[in-house]
Every structure is written in structure tokens, then in C-alpha cells.
Amino acid sequence: MSVTSDLASLLPGRVVTDPDVAAGYAVDAYPQAAPPASDDYTVVRARSRTDVEVTLRYAAEHGIPVVPQGSRTSTTGSAGALPGAIVLSTEQLTSIEIDPVERIAVVGPGVINTDLKAAAAEHGLAYPPDPASASMCSIGGNVATNAGGLCCVKYGVTADYVRGLEVVLPGGEVMRTGRRTAKGVAGLDLTGVFVGSEGTLGVVTEAVLRLVPLGDPPLTVLAVFPTLDATMAGVAALRGVRSTPSLVELLDGPSVDAVQAYGDYGFPSGSGGVLLVQSDRPGHAAEDVQEYAAALTAAGATEVAVAEDRAEADLLLEGRRVLNPALAARGPRFIEDVCVPVGRLGELVAQVHAIAARHGLEATCGGHAGDGNLHPCFFYDAEDPESLAAAQRAFDDLVRAAWALGGTLTGEHGVGAQKAPWLREELGEAELARQLAVKALFDPLGIMNPGRVYG
Amino acid sequence: MSVTSDLASLLPGRVVTDPDVAAGYAVDAYPQAAPPASDDYTVVRARSRTDVEVTLRYAAEHGIPVVPQGSRTSTTGSAGALPGAIVLSTEQLTSIEIDPVERIAVVGPGVINTDLKAAAAEHGLAYPPDPASASMCSIGGNVATNAGGLCCVKYGVTADYVRGLEVVLPGGEVMRTGRRTAKGVAGLDLTGVFVGSEGTLGVVTEAVLRLVPLGDPPLTVLAVFPTLDATMAGVAALRGVRSTPSLVELLDGPSVDAVQAYGDYGFPSGSGGVLLVQSDRPGHAAEDVQEYAAALTAAGATEVAVAEDRAEADLLLEGRRVLNPALAARGPRFIEDVCVPVGRLGELVAQVHAIAARHGLEATCGGHAGDGNLHPCFFYDAEDPESLAAAQRAFDDLVRAAWALGGTLTGEHGVGAQKAPWLREELGEAELARQLAVKALFDPLGIMNPGRVYG
Structure with missing residues (x-):
């Protein structure tokens, strides 16, 4: 070749x-x-x-x-x-430079998310964005998809930490966006255009990332609810607590069953839903998780476990951490990534199960309840074209349900190849044309990741 | 007409x-x-x-x-x-809608910054961005300049709170950027292109803003230093404290004198510099300000006053709040807005006074020390063309000094008419051409705020 x-x-x-x-x-x-x-x-x-x-x-x-x-x-x-x-x-571009005075990290795109976290922690600092794949995924990929994760309910998404980028454009020109200083407004800040652009504009070769003071090691509450409605009441109850949890994760009953089939993580069977909630607030994590536990109990939790130390907290969260491999082991599936206003989350979860029932499919529903961002899965039989077609229809139905609830088809995974067919409808023709015009400024030949995002 | x-x-x-x-x-x-x-x-x-x-x-x-x-x-x-x-x-577009569950505000561009703060506070929420002109400036203007202010050292700038915008483009087309949900990565996020664009692309008619839980009423430390070097040592000492202050403001000796000439705000005369430092951390403000006071004393402060209640805290800060009118009353001036890495701040302040001396001018140096963002002023005699020319040369020298320190000519005020002559040099020809190409996508006729920013 x-x-x-x-x-x-x-x-x-x-x-x-x-x-x-x-x-x-x-x-x-x-x-x-x-x-x-x-x-x-x-x-x-x-x-x-x-x-x-x-x-x-x-x-x-x-x-x-x-x-x-x-x-x-x-x-x-x-x-x-x-x-x-x-x-x-870019996997070999793994330089990490931590500046503790400016509280920034200057990193190559190949740096693994948890390696950056570890390097920052040596200076008492944290890089919060925390995708479930943190131990494997790279900062370049995180920037490309504006990755979220488990801690966004308190700390926000990748975009909230990207202060500036070095990007190589098709043709080889090097450009820089944003700044290294805490503030700066000289000209347009094009950083945000590249964050979430999924490789369709250029290649990030360096990122300047904001760091924050390290929180305390998180403590965890695990709350089991008899019904999905009660679980959703638990999510709502947490919105009323002044001290924002650093994590609010949902597993519905079928998700819990999938995890328990993968290994015994101590979840009870037959529940309506489980919430995992954490606090990392310096000096107050123990107090916060007690407050969360009380709120969740009042909302209808029938079983509440509060971790009293870090080891126990990690153990309680382990069942959430293995959710993805557990679901992958369960069988072929479509992974959704819809995000709706938090106040509409209960309606979304109800839709997931109604849609699955309508198409004769099994579904799980779990994810980042504190953000309204869930990753429902529709499982199908790969040997049966009818089953595959049903799962595709269910996927489409759920995207439309999310739109009807004021949401989006992708909270954090990006559009990629999977969701490109729906992007035009979410954006509308005028906005799609505008975005393609922006893309053409950076990639006039259309050679960057063609077919992805825009189809 | x-x-x-x-x-x-x-x-x-x-x-x-x-x-x-x-x-x-x-x-x-x-x-x-x-x-x-x-x-x-x-x-x-x-x-x-x-x-x-x-x-x-x-x-x-x-x-x-x-x-x-x-x-x-x-x-x-x-x-x-x-x-x-x-x-x-847009001063009459003053609608405010607070959604406490989603923790967002949807506002018109004419809303005054402190009116939004008050509306959010009714729900136990805060809109942090806090320009010195907060009681007068509008959200539309804040978005247009990516306004910063006094609290950025802990809370960041306007861009960190803008989740989405509604913009009318020249020709009358309405576009929307960003999202209302906590996460969302469907297509390019053009929000950041408009934040800080100073009216050169379109007119913001609605902003979706992120809110955060309200902090405690802040408490204040005032520390007086014998020299500017000692004052800078105080700033550096605060970087080592885990609990980030919600405000770190500097007034050099001449700034203090200008404030005291405006009214008696209790500042001592003849000091090298004053730092005002606050904490609003829930439940810990009193403890934090004691820790800051100890750090500032260790750094060489000769006088440290710690406010014990909110009234006293506000009183201590009042001298900073009147700095702008006090300087305006002092006489004609050029207002700088340079921002450098926090670790280079001492060098910047030294440069301000060296440049003033070189050009035979009086200067003050104050501002947001915690961000490395200062507002030095060079005063001149408006009746004397020589004096005006000297102040212009001093302004130019200081911009170049900021660049040499890794900084920018504008941290938060924007480029406007004043700094347009320097923008080309800060951005470089290639980046300037790119930004003008982005502008042309939204404003092909070049009718939006012509001459501003790009000259």
C-alpha cells in the first residue's frame, strides 16, 4: 500500500x-x-x-x-x-507537566486519565473528570468527546477543565486556542469548538487543563429502593441537600441483576433500583453521607448502607465500576447515552422500560442520575435479524423520548458513527449547515474522520 | 435621519x-x-x-x-x-427564570448581575461571576466580555457558567448554542465562540446559566505589608492553603492612598501594599480567614485585621469596592487589564512601577491578585499632550511586559476600541485571519460592532 x-x-x-x-x-x-x-x-x-x-x-x-x-x-x-x-x-504523546502554583496541567493527548489524576494528586490537586473508563481512556479522547463520567454532578465535564489546546490542522498548521492564565479575553476563544469535535477538525497535541484542590477520599452510601419511582424520589431528595454529592449513580433492577450475575457485589436481588451516592467534601464526607442516607431513607429506601472508611466506600462502589463489563458479558446490546433535565429523569426511566416492553426486548437502565444522563441498554439476539431490528427501533424510540423530555441523544459518549443518523434531526438543517461551515474552516478538504458525527 | x-x-x-x-x-x-x-x-x-x-x-x-x-x-x-x-x-430584556432543580437560570441579556444573584439566592443558589460593576453591569455585557471580577480565584469567569445561548445574527436569523441539560455533546458547541466576542458576531437574547449552591456570607482578612515584595509573598503564601479563598484582592500603596483620598476607609498610609482575602466556605469561613491571617502574617504582613462578622467583613471590603470611583476621581488615566501567571505577579507589579518611573508618570496597581489579573492605571495630565503621549507609551510598554511574562493584554475587560491596536500582535497573523474567517461565518457583511476588537 x-x-x-x-x-x-x-x-x-x-x-x-x-x-x-x-x-x-x-x-x-x-x-x-x-x-x-x-x-x-x-x-x-x-x-x-x-x-x-x-x-x-x-x-x-x-x-x-x-x-x-x-x-x-x-x-x-x-x-x-x-x-x-x-x-x-496519539497514545505515545504522554508528557505530563504539573504547575502547582498556576494549578494547571500541560499534557499530551495520550496521557491516561488516571495517570493525570495520580500526577496531580502528588501536588494535592485533582483533575476531576472521571469517565467510567478512566483507567484506560486518554485525555485526547476525553477532549474529543467532552467526556463526562461519575463525578460531573459536582465537578462538571471535561470542557469545564480545558483552558487551552494545541491543535494540528489538516495540512500541518499548528494552532493554539485559549490560554494558560486564569483569565484572558483577547479575541475569540475557539477552545470549545474543538472540545467534543470527535476528531472532525484536527488533532489535539497538547491540552492545558485546570486543576482543583484534592477533595477528601470519598465515602459512599448505597440505598436500595423497592420501586423505580421510589428510586427517582431518592434522586430528587438529593437535589434538596445543600452539599452537592460528588457522585449520584443509578442502577435499576435489571442492572443490579446483571452485576450480580457477573460477580457477587453484595447487591440484593429483586429491588426496584439502587442509588450510590458519595461525598468527598474536605472534613465533611462522613457527615454528608449520613445526611444523604437520611434523605434517601425519607424518600423510601428500604435498605441503606453507609461506608465508614475508604475501603468500605470503594467496595460499595465496585458494583457500579463493573457495570459496563457486566453488561457486555450479558450479551449484544445497543448503548444509549441520552441526557435529560434531572427533573424529567423518572419519566425517562419509565420510557426505557415501556419501550423495551413494546419491542419485546430486555433492557437495563443505569448511569449518572445526578446529571440526568443515563446509559440504557437494549439487548438483542445477534443471530436473529428480527431481534436486532427491534433493538434498533427501540434505540430510535428512546432518542425521540429524550428529545420530548427536553434532552439530547448524547450526554457524553459523542455522536461517532452510531448516532450520526439522528444528529441532523437534533440540530436542525440550519444549525447543521452552520456547523459544517465551521468544520470547513478547519478541514476544507473534509479529510478529518469523515462520516463520523455528520454522517 | x-x-x-x-x-x-x-x-x-x-x-x-x-x-x-x-x-x-x-x-x-x-x-x-x-x-x-x-x-x-x-x-x-x-x-x-x-x-x-x-x-x-x-x-x-x-x-x-x-x-x-x-x-x-x-x-x-x-x-x-x-x-x-x-x-x-438590550437593557429592557430583563426576564429571569430560575430552575432550582436543574440549577440553571434562563435570563435576558439586560438583567443586572446583582439582580440575578438576588433571584438565585432566593432558592439557596448563587451566580458567582462578580465584576466590580456587578450592581450596574448586565449579563449580556458580562457574556460579551467573558467578565471576571473578584471571586474568580475560586469560582472562575463568566464562560464557566454559560451553558447555552440564544443569539440573533445579522439578517435576523435566530440560533441556539449549547444546552439546558447538565451534559450534551451532539455536534459542535459554539457557545464559547460567542462568550467574549464583544458584540462582533451577533446579539445574545437569552442565556442559560449554571447556578451553584450559595456559599456562606464571606468573612474578610485585611493584611497590610511594608513592601510590595512582601505583599507578593502574601499572595504566594495563599496558594499553599488547601481551602481556596473566594477573593484575593491587591491594592498597592498608591491605590490605598487614592482610596483614602476619596474617603476614610480605614487604610493605613505609607504601606507597601494591602491584600483583602475572603472565605465563603460553608461552615468554615471563620476558620479559613484565621488560617489566611496566619499565612499572611508569616509572609510578612505587619498589620492583619480579621472580620468577625458579616458587617465587619463588608466594611473591610468597602475600600476595594470604591477603588474604581476613587481612581476616576484622581484624574485622567489609562486602565490596563493585563493577566499573567500568578507566579509572575510580583514581576508584573515591579514592571508597572518601573515603567511609570521611566515615563515620569504616576501609577496605581491593584486588582485580582489571586488570578494574576491586575488593573494598573497610568495617570496623565489631559491638558498636556506630552503627558498623554507618555501614558500611551507606558500602556504599550506594560502590554509588552505582560506578554514577556507569559500573559495577555486583557484578562476580563475585553479588547474593545482601546486594545484593538495590540490584538494582531498578541494573536499573530494566522490566528487573526482564522478569527476573522469565523466572524465572517456569522457576520458576512461585517456590520457587527465594526472597528472594535479587530480594528
């Missing part, structure tokens, strides 16, 4: 020539991924910004599509290889 | 026809403003989004420049009338 040999001579040692190794770059974590053959794309593993520049200059000169790739944890197919494309991996 | 009569017939009751009233819309708070004659522009006072649409449709059809205008508190001349322009005032 001439692209591979061209790039191998331009970037000696950076291009993957072993087809078995290249095959490892074919797909991300999108369950419905359809990978091209490993000789139908070229993998470049950049070791420096210059490597990215050279690759994007070559790609523009030859009109070759480019897929920026981090740790391949995307669940929507935004980072898998495309036929004829260059897969540009 | 035909524009005035055209608009008066299109928008009965919205157009100012009394020249004395129109004259009140001529200038903002830019000390060097040069207002056009009041019959050389047309003032439209919008009462609805429709009024804004009609005005911007007319403006585009006839190629008339438009100056969006809030409360005219801009210190850089971004909101004063332009000859031949339509001044589109």
Missing part, C-alpha cells in the same frame, strides 16, 4: 507494518463496529507533534482521510479505522 | 427620538471614549427578541453597522455608539 510506504519513509519507525499489530487499531469499544481489513488502512504512532504535522501535511496533499485515535474506548465508533484512512494514534 | 425614521415605523415605541435621551447611549465607561453626535446614530431599545430580529434584518438589508449595548460599563469602548450606526440596547 503506497500510503503506508510513503509514510514509513517520511516517519521512520512510526508506521505499523505488522498486520497483526495494525489489526489492534481497527476498532474502538463500539459494540456494532465493522472494522476494515488491516491492510486497508495505515497506522501512524506519533511520538511528537512534528510527527502529527508531517502526517497531516501528507494527508492533505494526497486527500487521504485521517482518523485520530486515542485509547479506543469510544462506545460510538468515533475512533475505529476507516477503509483507506490513516489511523493517527 | 432615514434610519431612525425607518426603524421608528418598523418598531413603534422602540426608537429613541429625543436627542438628549439618545445622547445617554453615546458612550460606555471607556475613559478615552470619543462619542459621535447624538443625531449621528439611532438608538433602538428592544423589548423582545422579535425587536432584535427586526433590527438586525433591517441592518443587514441596508448595510448599517450595529453596536449591541448593555449597561455601558465597558472600560474599553466596546459598547459606545459609532457614527452612522444603530445602537441596539
Whole structure:
């Protein structure tokens, strides 16, 4: 393949020539991924910004599509290889510079989320964004999808921590957005355009991230409810507590069953729903979880466990941490990522189960209840085209239900390949045209991650 | 004037026809403003989004420049009338809707900052951004300049609270950015492009703002230092305290003298500098201010006053609150707004006084020390062209000094008319061209606030 040999001579040692190794770059974590053959794309593993520049200059000169790739944890197919494309991996750009006085981190896109957390913690600082895949996912991917996670209810999303970016554009031009200083308003701040752009504009080669003082080790409350309605009353009750929890996670009954089938995490069977709630407030975590426990009991929880130390707190949360592998083990599924106003969450959960029943499917419903952002799953029989079609219809129904509740089809996973068919309807024609015009400013040839997001 | 009569017939009751009233819309708070004659522009006072649409449709059809205008508190001349322009005032768009469950406010651009704070407080919530002009400035203006203020050291700037916007573009098209939900990544988020765009792209007609739980009423420490170096050591010492202050304000000796000349606010004379530091941490404000006082004493403060109740805390801060009128009363001045890394703040302050001495000028240096964002002033004799020229040279020198320290020419006031000559140099030609291309997507005719920001 001439692209591979061209790039191998331009970037000696950076291009993957072993087809078995290249095959490892074919797909991300999108369950419905359809990978091209490993000789139908070229993998470049950049070791420096210059490597990215050279690759994007070559790609523009030859009109070759480019897929920026981090740790391949995307669940929507935004980072898998495309036929004829260059897969540009930033996994080796792993520099971390912590400035404790400015409370910023300057990092390469390949840095793993928890590695940054650990580096910040050495200075008594925290990088809060906390996707469930934190131990595997990279900052570049987090920026590309504006990743959320478990702590957003208190700390917000990735965009809330990105102060500035260095980006290489197709053609190889390097641009910088934002700032390193605490404030700055000289000209337009284009940072937010790149955060969540899913590799459709350019390749982030450095991020300046805001850090915050480290909270206390979190303590956990686990509350079991007899019904989903009571569980939702528990979520609402927490909105009335002044001290915002650092985590409010929901598992409905079928999610609990899936986790327990995966391993014994101590969840009771037959419940309507479980809430996991944490506080990390310095000096007050123990007091807060008692207050949360009281509020959840008053809301109708029939069983409430309060962790008294960190080990117990981690143990209680373990069942949530294994939810994704537990659901993957359960069978083929469509993963939703809808987000609605928190006040409409109960209606959303009711819709999930009504839609599943209507299509004769099994469903689970869990996720970030404190944000109104859930990851319902519709399970299907991969051997049965009817079952697959039913799951697709259920997926579509749920997106429409989220819209009707004032929500969006994606809270934090991004659009990728999976949700591109729905984006036009969510944005409307005028907004879609505007966004494509913005994209064309940065990627006039349309070579950046083509087909993703905009279809 | 035909524009005035055209608009008066299109928008009965919205157009100012009394020249004395129109004259009140001529200038903002830019000390060097040069207002056009009041019959050389047309003032439209919008009462609805429709009024804004009609005005911007007319403006585009006839190629008339438009100056969006809030409360005219801009210190850089971004909101004063332009000859031949339509001044589109949003001061009457003052709706406020607080949603305590979602913790958002949906507001019109004319809402005064402190009115929103008060409305949020009724629900136990806060809208933190806190410009010194909070009691006068509007949310539309805050969004237009990405306003900062006194609390940013803990709470960040306006951009950190804008979740979404409704904007009317030239031609009258209405667009929406961002979201109402806690998370959402469907397509590009263009919110950040509009925040800080100083009226050069469109007119914000509604903002969805994030609210946070209300802190405790703040308590205050006032610390007096013998030298500027010791004062800077005090700022550095506060970076080591885990509980971030909600305010860290600096007044150098000449600023203190200016305040005391304005009224007796209890500041000692002959000091090297004063720091005002606050905590609003629920349940811990009293403990925090004692910790700050100890750190400031250890850093070399010779006098430390700790407020024991809210009234005393407000009193201690009053001297900072009157700094701007006190400086305005002192005489004609150029107001700087440079922002540098906090670790370089001492060098910046030293530069201010060295530059003033070099040009034979008097200067004050005060502002948001916790953010590295200061508002040095160079005073001049308005009757003496030599003195004015010296102040202009000093202004230029200080911008360059800030750049050399890794900073920016504007932390929070924006570029406006005042700093447009420096923007090209800060951004560089390639970035300037890119920003103008982004502007052209929204404002292809170049009628929005022409001459401001980009010169």
C-alpha cells in the first residue's frame, strides 16, 4: 500500500507494518463496529507533534482521510479505522507537566486519565473528570468527546477543565486556542469548538487543563429502593441537600441483576433500583453521607448502607465500576447515552422500560442520575435479524423520548458513527449547515474522520 | 435621519427620538471614549427578541453597522455608539427564570448581575461571576466580555457558567448554542465562540446559566505589608492553603492612598501594599480567614485585621469596592487589564512601577491578585499632550511586559476600541485571519460592532 510506504519513509519507525499489530487499531469499544481489513488502512504512532504535522501535511496533499485515535474506548465508533484512512494514534504523546502554583496541567493527548489524576494528586490537586473508563481512556479522547463520567454532578465535564489546546490542522498548521492564565479575553476563544469535535477538525497535541484542590477520599452510601419511582424520589431528595454529592449513580433492577450475575457485589436481588451516592467534601464526607442516607431513607429506601472508611466506600462502589463489563458479558446490546433535565429523569426511566416492553426486548437502565444522563441498554439476539431490528427501533424510540423530555441523544459518549443518523434531526438543517461551515474552516478538504458525527 | 425614521415605523415605541435621551447611549465607561453626535446614530431599545430580529434584518438589508449595548460599563469602548450606526440596547430584556432543580437560570441579556444573584439566592443558589460593576453591569455585557471580577480565584469567569445561548445574527436569523441539560455533546458547541466576542458576531437574547449552591456570607482578612515584595509573598503564601479563598484582592500603596483620598476607609498610609482575602466556605469561613491571617502574617504582613462578622467583613471590603470611583476621581488615566501567571505577579507589579518611573508618570496597581489579573492605571495630565503621549507609551510598554511574562493584554475587560491596536500582535497573523474567517461565518457583511476588537 503506497500510503503506508510513503509514510514509513517520511516517519521512520512510526508506521505499523505488522498486520497483526495494525489489526489492534481497527476498532474502538463500539459494540456494532465493522472494522476494515488491516491492510486497508495505515497506522501512524506519533511520538511528537512534528510527527502529527508531517502526517497531516501528507494527508492533505494526497486527500487521504485521517482518523485520530486515542485509547479506543469510544462506545460510538468515533475512533475505529476507516477503509483507506490513516489511523493517527496519539497514545505515545504522554508528557505530563504539573504547575502547582498556576494549578494547571500541560499534557499530551495520550496521557491516561488516571495517570493525570495520580500526577496531580502528588501536588494535592485533582483533575476531576472521571469517565467510567478512566483507567484506560486518554485525555485526547476525553477532549474529543467532552467526556463526562461519575463525578460531573459536582465537578462538571471535561470542557469545564480545558483552558487551552494545541491543535494540528489538516495540512500541518499548528494552532493554539485559549490560554494558560486564569483569565484572558483577547479575541475569540475557539477552545470549545474543538472540545467534543470527535476528531472532525484536527488533532489535539497538547491540552492545558485546570486543576482543583484534592477533595477528601470519598465515602459512599448505597440505598436500595423497592420501586423505580421510589428510586427517582431518592434522586430528587438529593437535589434538596445543600452539599452537592460528588457522585449520584443509578442502577435499576435489571442492572443490579446483571452485576450480580457477573460477580457477587453484595447487591440484593429483586429491588426496584439502587442509588450510590458519595461525598468527598474536605472534613465533611462522613457527615454528608449520613445526611444523604437520611434523605434517601425519607424518600423510601428500604435498605441503606453507609461506608465508614475508604475501603468500605470503594467496595460499595465496585458494583457500579463493573457495570459496563457486566453488561457486555450479558450479551449484544445497543448503548444509549441520552441526557435529560434531572427533573424529567423518572419519566425517562419509565420510557426505557415501556419501550423495551413494546419491542419485546430486555433492557437495563443505569448511569449518572445526578446529571440526568443515563446509559440504557437494549439487548438483542445477534443471530436473529428480527431481534436486532427491534433493538434498533427501540434505540430510535428512546432518542425521540429524550428529545420530548427536553434532552439530547448524547450526554457524553459523542455522536461517532452510531448516532450520526439522528444528529441532523437534533440540530436542525440550519444549525447543521452552520456547523459544517465551521468544520470547513478547519478541514476544507473534509479529510478529518469523515462520516463520523455528520454522517 | 432615514434610519431612525425607518426603524421608528418598523418598531413603534422602540426608537429613541429625543436627542438628549439618545445622547445617554453615546458612550460606555471607556475613559478615552470619543462619542459621535447624538443625531449621528439611532438608538433602538428592544423589548423582545422579535425587536432584535427586526433590527438586525433591517441592518443587514441596508448595510448599517450595529453596536449591541448593555449597561455601558465597558472600560474599553466596546459598547459606545459609532457614527452612522444603530445602537441596539438590550437593557429592557430583563426576564429571569430560575430552575432550582436543574440549577440553571434562563435570563435576558439586560438583567443586572446583582439582580440575578438576588433571584438565585432566593432558592439557596448563587451566580458567582462578580465584576466590580456587578450592581450596574448586565449579563449580556458580562457574556460579551467573558467578565471576571473578584471571586474568580475560586469560582472562575463568566464562560464557566454559560451553558447555552440564544443569539440573533445579522439578517435576523435566530440560533441556539449549547444546552439546558447538565451534559450534551451532539455536534459542535459554539457557545464559547460567542462568550467574549464583544458584540462582533451577533446579539445574545437569552442565556442559560449554571447556578451553584450559595456559599456562606464571606468573612474578610485585611493584611497590610511594608513592601510590595512582601505583599507578593502574601499572595504566594495563599496558594499553599488547601481551602481556596473566594477573593484575593491587591491594592498597592498608591491605590490605598487614592482610596483614602476619596474617603476614610480605614487604610493605613505609607504601606507597601494591602491584600483583602475572603472565605465563603460553608461552615468554615471563620476558620479559613484565621488560617489566611496566619499565612499572611508569616509572609510578612505587619498589620492583619480579621472580620468577625458579616458587617465587619463588608466594611473591610468597602475600600476595594470604591477603588474604581476613587481612581476616576484622581484624574485622567489609562486602565490596563493585563493577566499573567500568578507566579509572575510580583514581576508584573515591579514592571508597572518601573515603567511609570521611566515615563515620569504616576501609577496605581491593584486588582485580582489571586488570578494574576491586575488593573494598573497610568495617570496623565489631559491638558498636556506630552503627558498623554507618555501614558500611551507606558500602556504599550506594560502590554509588552505582560506578554514577556507569559500573559495577555486583557484578562476580563475585553479588547474593545482601546486594545484593538495590540490584538494582531498578541494573536499573530494566522490566528487573526482564522478569527476573522469565523466572524465572517456569522457576520458576512461585517456590520457587527465594526472597528472594535479587530480594528
